[in-house]
Amino acid sequence: MNKLDSNIFESENNAERLENLLSEFDNAELANRQRDRYNNTEDKNAILEDIAEIVAERKQIVNETFIPIESAENGLFAEHTKRQGQILKVVAESVKQAKEESLGFGNVAKVAKIKKYPKYCYKVITNPTDYKEENNVKIEMELLALSRNINKSKVKIPRPIYCLANRETHMYVMETMDAAPLVSLFLEENKKALEKFEIEKFFNELQKCLDELHAKGIHHRDIHLGNVMVDFKTGRPCLIDFGKSIKVDNDSENPYEKEIEKGDEKGIKTWLVDNIEIKKIKEIIKKESERTLC
Ligand SMILES: Nc1ncnc2c1ncn2[C@@H]1O[C@H](COP(=O)(O)OP(=O)(O)O)[C@@H](O)[C@H]1O
Numbered sequence: 001m002n003k004l005d006s007n008i009f010e011s012e013n014n015a016e017r018l019e020n021l022l023s024e025f026d027n028a029e030l031a032n033r034q035r036d037r038y039n040n041t042e043d044k045n046a047i048l049e050d051i052a053e054i055v056a057e058r059k060q061i062v063n064e065t066f067i068p069i070e071s072a073e074n075g076l077f078a079e080h081t082k083r084q085g086q087i088l089k090v091v092a093e094s095v096k097q098a099k100e101e102s103l104g105f106g107n108v109a110k111v112a113k114i115k116k117y118p119k120y121c122y123k124v125i126t127n128p129t130d131y132k133e134e135n136n137v138k139i140e141m142e143l144l145a146l147s148r149n150i151n152k153s154k155v156k157i158p159r160p161i162y163c164l165a166n167r168e169t170h171m172y173v174m175e176t177m178d179a180a181p182l183v184s185l186f187l188e189e190n191k192k193a194l195e196k197f198e199i200e201k202f203f204n205e206l207q208k209c210l211d212e213l214h215a216k217g218i219h220h221r222d223i224h225l226g227n228v229m230v231d232f233k234t235g236r237p238c239l240i241d242f243g244k245s246i247k248v249d250n251d252s253e254n255p256y257e258k259e260i261e262k263g264d265e266k267g268i269k270t271w272l273v274d275n276i277e278i279k280k281i282k283e284i285i286k287k288e289s290e291r292t293l294c
């Protein structure tokens with residue numbers, strides 16, 4: 001076989017191998033991204049090896065991570081095994097590098113799900129500096145769990161599953177909200193959520209939920225358009241992101257202010273006040289819905 005023939009032969013094989021590998025992806029967008037990488041690189045063989053590795057990793061994740069999560073249904077948090085811990089680390093890297101399907105990001109974290117298992121999602125810390133100033137993932141999960149127990153309103157709060165916290169990776173797994181954050185409620189892709197959305201009812205329910213939490217000493221302290229979501233099916237509120245929340249044990253303590261000392265300097269650290277912020281976001285949504293309907 002001359003050189004030209006062998007090249008043709010090899011590129012046909014490669015194309016077939018690429019398509020076989022891409023068919024393993026459960027997410028068309030991810031498969032397309034890999035196809036682009038392949039088409040835009042000189043070293044096709046290296047890219048094929050890389051894609052094969054990604055496929056193998058994803059298979060491992062699916063086979064080994066999710067069964068224990070399903071079986072955690074009855075427990076509060078399932079302890080992950082060492083092996084699952086290793087897999088969660090792989091998932092964390094994959095979320096950080098935006099290889100999984102993104103659900104959104106905030107100031108400290110990226111949140112993503114794996115399409116084949118949409119019930120669960122991963123919140124992976126990407127901004128350790130700001131994260132260190134507030135709750136760690138374990139405390140955040142505990143506050144989620146506590147709030148879910150207290151909350152008798154119609155507001156959904158994600159069920160925490162388990163977390164991984166070591167020197168390199170802080171993340172936790174939780175129930176996915178099938179919902180759109182208020183910040184993107186008026187986007188075309190979220191019009192499903194708008195169909196059932198009733199502004200007065202929505203904010204009354206959210207207020208009721210916060211009242212219940214406050215009565216038990218829990219304050220969210222980060223109410224904004226990114227942390228309140230609208231359920232696609234019911235149009236009802238979902239409250240997420242307890243990364244700045246607190247539980248105070250006595251009424252005299254102000255949960256929204258704390259004296260701090262940094263070196264020689266003294267100051268007061270403050271947080272967003274739930275009952276003020278809920279009014280602000282309601283006004284924003286009201287204005288936006290009037291504008292959109294015009
Ligand atoms: N359980 C969830 N289900 C669906 N989307 C979520 C969930 N948790 C977070 N998100 C999405 O990810 C974004 C960032 O998550 P968040 O917990 O607010 O991170 P941060 O602490 O960095 O603000 C949210 O604004 C929301 O769009």
Ligand SMILES: [Mg+2]
Binds near residue numbers: 106
């Ligand atoms: Mg947030």
